[in-house]
Amino acid sequence: MSEKKTLIEAYKEANYKILGHGARDVQTLQDAFSEVDGNLESDIYGTGKIIEEFQEKMANILGKEASVFFPSGTMAQQIALRIWCDEKGIKKVAYHPLCHLEIHEEDGLKELHQIEPILLADKDRLIRLEDVTNIQKDISCLLLELPQREIGGQLPKYSMLEQISTYCRERNIKLHLDGARLFEILPYYEKTAAEVCSLFDSVYISLYKGIGGIAGAILAGDKEFIKKSKVWKRRHGGDLISLYPYIISSDYYFNQRINKMEDYYKEAGELAKLFNSCHAIKTKPELPVSNMFHVHFLLPKKEVEQILIKVYEETGVGIAPYLREMNEKECYYEVSIGDMYSKVPKDELNKSFAMLDKDLQQASK
Amino acid sequence: MSEKKTLIEAYKEANYKILGHGARDVQTLQDAFSEVDGNLESDIYGTGKIIEEFQEKMANILGKEASVFFPSGTMAQQIALRIWCDEKGIKKVAYHPLCHLEIHEEDGLKELHQIEPILLADKDRLIRLEDVTNIQKDISCLLLELPQREIGGQLPKYSMLEQISTYCRERNIKLHLDGARLFEILPYYEKTAAEVCSLFDSVYISLYKGIGGIAGAILAGDKEFIKKSKVWKRRHGGDLISLYPYIISSDYYFNQRINKMEDYYKEAGELAKLFNSCHAIKTKPELPVSNMFHVHFLLPKKEVEQILIKVYEETGVGIAPYLREMNEKECYYEVSIGDMYSKVPKDELNKSFAMLDKDLQQASK
Numbered sequence: 001m002s003e004k005k006t007l008i009e010a011y012k013e014a015n016y017k018i019l020g021h022g023a024r025d026v027q028t029l030q031d032a033f034s035e036v037d038g039n040l041e042s043d044i045y046g047t048g049k050i051i052e053e054f055q056e057k058m059a060n061i062l063g064k065e066a067s068v069f070f071p072s073g074t075m076a077q078q079i080a081l082r083i084w085c086d087e088k089g090i091k092k093v094a095y096h097p098l099c100h101l102e103i104h105e106e107d108g109l110k111e112l113h114q115i116e117p118i119l120l121a122d123k124d125r126l127i128r129l130e131d132v133t134n135i136q137k138d139i140s141c142l143l144l145e146l147p148q149r150e151i152g153g154q155l156p157k158y159s160m161l162e163q164i165s166t167y168c169r170e171r172n173i174k175l176h177l178d179g180a181r182l183f184e185i186l187p188y189y190e191k192t193a194a195e196v197c198s199l200f201d202s203v204y205i206s207l208y209k210g211i212g213g214i215a216g217a218i219l220a221g222d223k224e225f226i227k228k229s230k231v232w233k234r235r236h237g238g239d240l241i242s243l244y245p246y247i248i249s250s251d252y253y254f255n256q257r258i259n260k261m262e263d264y265y266k267e268a269g270e271l272a273k274l275f276n277s278c279h280a281i282k283t284k285p286e287l288p289v290s291n292m293f294h295v296h297f298l299l300p301k302k303e304v305e306q307i308l309i310k311v312y313e314e315t316g317v318g319i320a321p322y323l324r325e326m327n328e329k330e331c332y333y334e335v336s337i338g339d340m341y342s343k344v345p346k347d348e349l350n351k352s353f354a355m356l357d358k359d360l361q362q363a364s365k
Numbered sequence: 366m367s368e369k370k371t372l373i374e375a376y377k378e379a380n381y382k383i384l385g386h387g388a389r390d391v392q393t394l395q396d397a398f399s400e401v402d403g404n405l406e407s408d409i410y411g412t413g414k415i416i417e418e419f420q421e422k423m424a425n426i427l428g429k430e431a432s433v434f435f436p437s438g439t440m441a442q443q444i445a446l447r448i449w450c451d452e453k454g455i456k457k458v459a460y461h462p463l464c465h466l467e468i469h470e471e472d473g474l475k476e477l478h479q480i481e482p483i484l485l486a487d488k489d490r491l492i493r494l495e496d497v498t499n500i501q502k503d504i505s506c507l508l509l510e511l512p513q514r515e516i517g518g519q520l521p522k523y524s525m526l527e528q529i530s531t532y533c534r535e536r537n538i539k540l541h542l543d544g545a546r547l548f549e550i551l552p553y554y555e556k557t558a559a560e561v562c563s564l565f566d567s568v569y570i571s572l573y574k575g576i577g578g579i580a581g582a583i584l585a586g587d588k589e590f591i592k593k594s595k596v597w598k599r600r601h602g603g604d605l606i607s608l609y610p611y612i613i614s615s616d617y618y619f620n621q622r623i624n625k626m627e628d629y630y631k632e633a634g635e636l637a638k639l640f641n642s643c644h645a646i647k648t649k650p651e652l653p654v655s656n657m658f659h660v661h662f663l664l665p666k667k668e669v670e671q672i673l674i675k676v677y678e679e680t681g682v683g684i685a686p687y688l689r690e691m692n693e694k695e696c697y698y699e700v701s702i703g704d705m706y707s708k709v710p711k712d713e714l715n716k717s718f719a720m721l722d723k724d725l726q727q728a729s730k
Contacts, residue, residue: 027403029610038392042579071436075602108600112477208606214407215605235473236601237440240580241573245394245610 007322010309014318016348018271021212021257021338029214032249042242046230050244054251058218062203063194067220068229069247071238073180073206074105076219077143079232080202082113083225084141084174094118094135095143096127098150100178112236126156129163142168145178146196147185152284152294152334158189165199175199180206183258184290187265201225207250210264210291211257212338216246257339264291264337271335274353279361284332291337295320299363301331307359315352317344372687375674379683381713383636386577386622386703394579397614407607411595415609419616423583427568428559432585433594434612436603438545438571439470441584442508444597445567447478448590449506449539459483459500460508461492463515465543477601491521494528507533510543511561512550517649517659517699523554530564540564545571549655552627566590572615575629575656576622577703581611622704629656629702636700639718644726649697656702660685664728666696672724680717682709 011017022028043051051069059067070076078101085091093109095101097119101109109115118139120131126148144164147153156164168175177200182193189196197203202221207213219229233239268288275281275295284294297304301323312318323331376382387393408416416434424432435441443466450456458474460466462484466474474480483504485496491513509529512518521529533540542565547558554561562568567586572578584594598604633653640646645663662669666688677683688696 023404024407024409024607025403026398026401026405026407026609026613028407030398030401030403033391033395033398036391036395038390038395039388040391042389042391042393044389070602072602072605074599074604078602105602106596106599108602111600214610215607231471234439234471235476236603237435237437237443237470237473238602239439240437242389242580244391245579248391 005309007305007308007320010312011318011321014312015316016344017318017340018335018344018349019318019321019338020336020340022340028212029245029249032214032252036248042244043247045241046233046239050247054247055218057251058205059220061193062197062205062218062220063192064197064203064220065222066226067218068226068233069243070217070219070233071215071240071243071246073100073178073204073217074108075233075236075238076204076217076229077101077176077178078105078109078113079229079236080176080204080219080221080225081109081115081141081143082232083228084176084202085113085115088140088172088174090138090140091115092118092137092139093141093143094120094132094139096121096145096148097123098148099143099145100149100180101143103150124151126151126154127164128156129160129167132164132167139173141174141176143176143178144200145180147181147290147292149181149292153181153288153290153292154285155185155188155289158191161196161199174201176201177203179203181209181290181292183261184210184264184292187262188289207246207254209336210261210338211250212253213250214246216243216250260339261291263342267291267341268293268335268337271337271341274349278353278357280364281360293335294332295335296326296330296332297323297360298330299360300328301325303363304331307356307363310359311352311356315348315355317348317352319352319356370674372670372673372685375677376683376686379677380681381709382683382705383700383709383714384683384686384703385701385705387705393577394610394614397579397617401613407609408612410606411598411604415612419612420583422616423570424585426558427562427570427583427585428557429562429568429585430587431591432583433591433598434608435582435584435598436580436605436608436611438465438543438569438582439473440598440601440603441569441582441594442466442541442543443470443474443478444594444601445541445569445584445586446474446480446506446508447597448593449541449567450478450480453505453537453539455503455505456480457483457502457504458506458508459485459497459504461486461510461513462488463513464508464510465514465545466508468515489516491516491519492529493521494525494532497529497532504538506539506541508541508543509565510545512546512655512657514546514657518546518653518655518657519650520550520553520654523556526561526564539566541566542568544568546574546655546657548623548626549575549629549657552630553654572611572619574701575626575703576615577618578615579611581608581615625704626656628707632656632706633658633700633702636702636706639714643718643722645729646725658700659697660700661691661695661697662688662725663695664725665693666690668728669696669725672721672728675724676717676721680713680720682713682717684717684721
């Protein structure tokens with residue numbers, strides 16, 4: 001009997017999983033290092049072949065003069081905003097109300113840098129040009145997150161991005177890209193990373209989202225900006241004696257996955273369609289613009305959990321490892337497509353969604 | 366001909382090296398992970414078996430209620446001082462003029478935390494009780510570094526430590542231990558880590574000095590302090606999704622080396638004696654109190670470099686990978702004893718020091 005099984009347990013036990021690249025386990029590191037020559041020397045406090053070559057590679061891909069490897073995006077982005085604020089002498093920036101800096105960083109930007117954020121747009125929609133032109137105070141920097149993760153990974157039209165970029169340049173407002181999932185949106189925009197980044201003064205990318213590394217981030221911009229960011233990296237305690245465990249694995253998985261972003265994007269569209277064909281389910285956005293979207297179940301969390309556990313056990317396909325409660329009648333979770341999705345046999349997938357649909361229909365009555 | 370060989374090149378090519386645990390290369394990581402089960406799940410943002418078990422182990426060893434793993438000591442120590450300052454409402458601390466926070470962190474403590482340090486003692490000696498009792502301003506915290514690295518790794522008498530600790534407790538001044546090399550001094554003090562730490566309210570230890578891990582630090586203290594430090598860790602960008610590359614290697618090398626600290630200490634004493642038997646060399650301290658000391662050559666850097674390169678080439682023993690200029694007539698470098706020293710055959714070692722002595726004698730004429 002499995003009545004006491006939790007959703008995460010049932011998900012882990014499923015033969016197939018539709019999310020991500022697989023378990024976050026030690027194997028990820030072991031695979032990345034299995035072919036590396038043990039004599040390869042560690043980076044030392046931001047210097048050395050391993051870190052310098054990777055930074056140069058990323059700067060080239062992003063079309064920027066230079067880049068620096070950071071242990072985390074939290075550190076990289078606070079520092080980017082701090083540099084732009086110091087340069088202009090105004091400790092104000094603007095970003096979305098659901099920006100990572102606003103909701104996931106324990107107010108580091110305010111507590112460590114005394115920077116005041118101005119929140120643009122409503123929580124449930126993207127920032128538009130008018131939100132930017134309507135800002136009443138002088139700001140140093142505008143941060144745009146592409147895609148806007150917390151609302152399912154939505155994107156503005158590319159022309160809107162260009163308009164915002166032009167406006168910011170005219171008004172001496174630096175434009176920073178939270179590109180945690182930058183590579184994941186390129187197939188939709190049909191642009192290169194460098195083309196998108198050319199609209200921005202500074203760019204952060206994550207190395208463990210679509211790329212699937214262990215941890216780490218890149219911050220890119222002009223040489224002067226990057227030079228300053230290295231000083232702040234040391235101040236933050238991010239200038240570790242050795243960052244190679246993250247750098248080597250980032251490079252390994254970057255090479256493995258950078259050309260799969262188109263597949264992930266198409267598969268996200270395919271999967272969203274499957275979800276939207278089910279009773280009491282809506283995806284956000286309806287048509288994904290990257291490898292991610294949110295799945296909203298219009299039923300109480302506890303009921304959906306029981307239905308999902310049953311589906312995993314009977315079909316062997318794990319759909320969601322967790323659910324978050326929106327309110328008493330709705331819950332949701334986040335889908336990110338990686339290597340796992342294409343490993344699910346189509347038959348099994350269709351069977352599991354047919355069962356899910358049937359059970360949700362019954363529960364909705 | 367090798368006229369153009371640099372000191373570091375000659376050192377790397379030497380058959381034997383007297384310093385450290387060996388090259389900082391990828392093998393260090395590969396060895397630590399070679400026996401780990403690939404299915405072991407990553408820590409996730411500070412939670413999970415890997416990180417929690419290691420933190421508990423370290424808290425027990427340090428005799429504190431709790432501990433937290435940090436990517437760097439820079440981050441851990443700034444945060445410790447910030448918490449104590451916030452608690453007392455006074456943004457002033459005291460430490461040695463050559464404290465890591467003062468000379469190696471790009472003023473992170475001031476720039477990120479607006480904490481004002483009061484520098485105690487002269488640069489070239491240890492902090493004494495009278496330096497502390499003479500502080501004119503109210504401070505939140507006193508930081509003591511054991512051993513005081515930048516002056517060769519010196520230590521106060523244990524009774525002096527006890528007196529300072531008692532004084533601080535009476536005056537409501539928190540005492541923080543920069544214990545980057547805490548395990549390395551225990552054989553000299555003949556104390557356990559927990560005994561030394563009991564004099565302090567908060568303790569930082571490094572995992573890549575004597576322990577020889579890849580990077581990382583532990584901050585330990587009472588539960589309330591550690592809870593706060595986790596919030597600050599996130600603010601600093603140190604709460605990485607996965608820290609296991611550092612944690613697993615820290616634990617691996619901790620287990621391998623924690624019982625070798627007595628050997629390292631004795632070998633440092635033996636080696637310092639060899640150095641002090643040479644012309645134009647003085648070690649600081651003369652009798653090491655840990656695995657480290659500084660070697661001062663009373664000759665110009667360029668001359669000493671040429672002598673050392675010749676000694677490495679002729680005897681195969683690498684003594685110093687670099688030299689730092691004190692002034693036109695003196696240079697020095699830092700010795701840390703690790704696994705490498707005991708691998709140098711005594712005959713070869715004695716031969717190389719005999720040659721070094723002879724060449725220094727000639728150069729001193």
